[in-house]
Amino acid sequence: MGYFEEIINRTNSKSVKWDMLDTIFESSDVLPMWVADTDFKAPREVNEALMERAKHGVYGYTIVDNKLKDAIINWNQARHNWEIKPEWLSFSNGVVTSLHIAIQAFTEPGDNILIQTPVYPPFYNVIKTHDRNIVKNPLQYENGAYYIDFNDFEEKLKQGVKAFILCSPHNPVGRVWKKGELEEMARLCLKYDVLILSDEIHGDLVFPGQKHIPIASLSEEIAEQTITCMAPSKTFNLAGLDASYVITSDDEKRKALDISFNKQGFNNSLNTMGNIAMEAAYTYGGPWLNELMELMESHYHYVKESFEKHAPELKVVNSEGTYLLWIDCSALGLSAADLRTFFVKEAKVGLNAGIDYGEEAEQFMRMNIGCPRATLEEAVERMISAVKNR
Structure with missing residues (x-):
């Protein structure tokens, strides 16, 4: 079998x-x-690594070391042709948690946050919970597929949007955004100074022949306007191990994000088993x-x-x-x-x-x-x- x-x-x-x-x-x-x-x-390598760690029997405080960071860096280079630096990494227990933290770090109550609907339900909650306003750029459903209405996208940004939560690839409609689509979204966000919060948790899950492109990998300028949230949880079925990371190339934004994490009691670390599983998954998976x-x-x-x-x-x-x-x-x-x-x-x-x-x-x-x-x-x-x- x-x-x-x-x-x-x-x-x-x-x-x-x-x-x-x-x-x-x-x-x-x-x-x-x-x-x-x-x-x-x-x-198998993930389960073997977890079992080997369990044999040790001591579950004290665990560090995020260079081996884990190297595994993340190598994975993103090999899979997504994205060269990231270890100092760009922050860690959390989940992508949704990271989005909550980022909304608090970079926006204020009453700010407008753009989403492309229909979309993953927690996006609505991330915005409403913190008293921000939901602005919709509805995806257009034509001939059995979904497309971005860029005229509407720009019109919404013109009216005043502080941040845009991008779902890439898109859950639930299954689109793997093409380079031209990502470039146009990024161009408009740069034009209107809109922060991109990119949820790329499904980035590894593309069909053969398709290519996921992290929006922050398009250029240095776009990267500095973007907070990217990733995790191995959907990819390798590790959701219960609560392990994810955030990639932020801009030093000031990363410092602000880490301060916001600290205010919520997160100390930029992972639980022991999530740490072990992430490293094994990205190394052997x-x-x-x-x-x-x-x-x-x-x-x-x-x-x-x-x-x-x-x-x-x-x-x-x-x-x-x-x-x-x-x-x-x-x-x-x-x-x-x-x-x-x-x-x-x-x-x-x-x-x-x-x-x-x-x-x-x-x-x-x-x-x-x-x-x-x-x-x-x-x-x-x-x-x-x-x-x-x-």
Whole structure:
């Protein structure tokens, strides 16, 4: 059996995805295809490193040393052709945490923060929690894919925006932004002096033939206008280990960010196991990731083609990366609430409701395909059957 074919029983493992079905879906018999972690074991080298560390048995305060920093630097150079320096790195327990800290460090209550909707729900919370104003640059949905409305983007910046939270690659629509798109967003942010807060947690998860370009890698000037948030958590299924990092080339911005971290009680370190896992993943995880993304592209085409053939009411939006599919369900003619109920009660599949990503997405659902093929096939069969039996 292949590494990605093994079906692992995750119930009773304190899994948010599998052990909260009654809480999230009010049903214990749905197949969970929602929260963004996968059902795969982390790379062997990661698990071996964690087990070796556990054998030591002492879990005292842990340093972020040069070996970890070198692993991060080498990974970004090899994967993204981005040369970063060790002094640019700050560490935190998660990308969302880093965004909260950055919003507090660089903006004030009442400031306008731009997002491109539909988008990852915590972006809304990051803005509203700190009494900032949400400004939307809605992505344009055309011919089964999403595009940026640059006229609207510039118009919103003209009206006064302090920061722009970029989702790259984009969750949930699956776009891997092209160089020209990134350059134009960066050009406009420089023109109107808008800080770029770039969430690139899905940056490693691109399909074969696609290329993720960190926006800060485009030029030194753009890098100095950008705070980049990254982590191995989505890439290697390490979300529960709470380990991420921030890349800031501008000295003043990095100092301000670190001061803001300190004010919240974070001391620029990682927990012991997150530290060990990150280093091992970035050092040895390349082949594992290559195989994963070949499988994810195959999964994407399987779902898309299965729905086109057997349930054309479900249209999978064109995707270029991540293990999250964005499904246009508008042909079902259901309200957002009824759509969620339909998949839970009739299909017995737990998906993310599109409405949570923005009002523009009330007819959409998000599906996590980061699972063995047998699990995916079961979910697809359930969804097709439910559509046919309406």
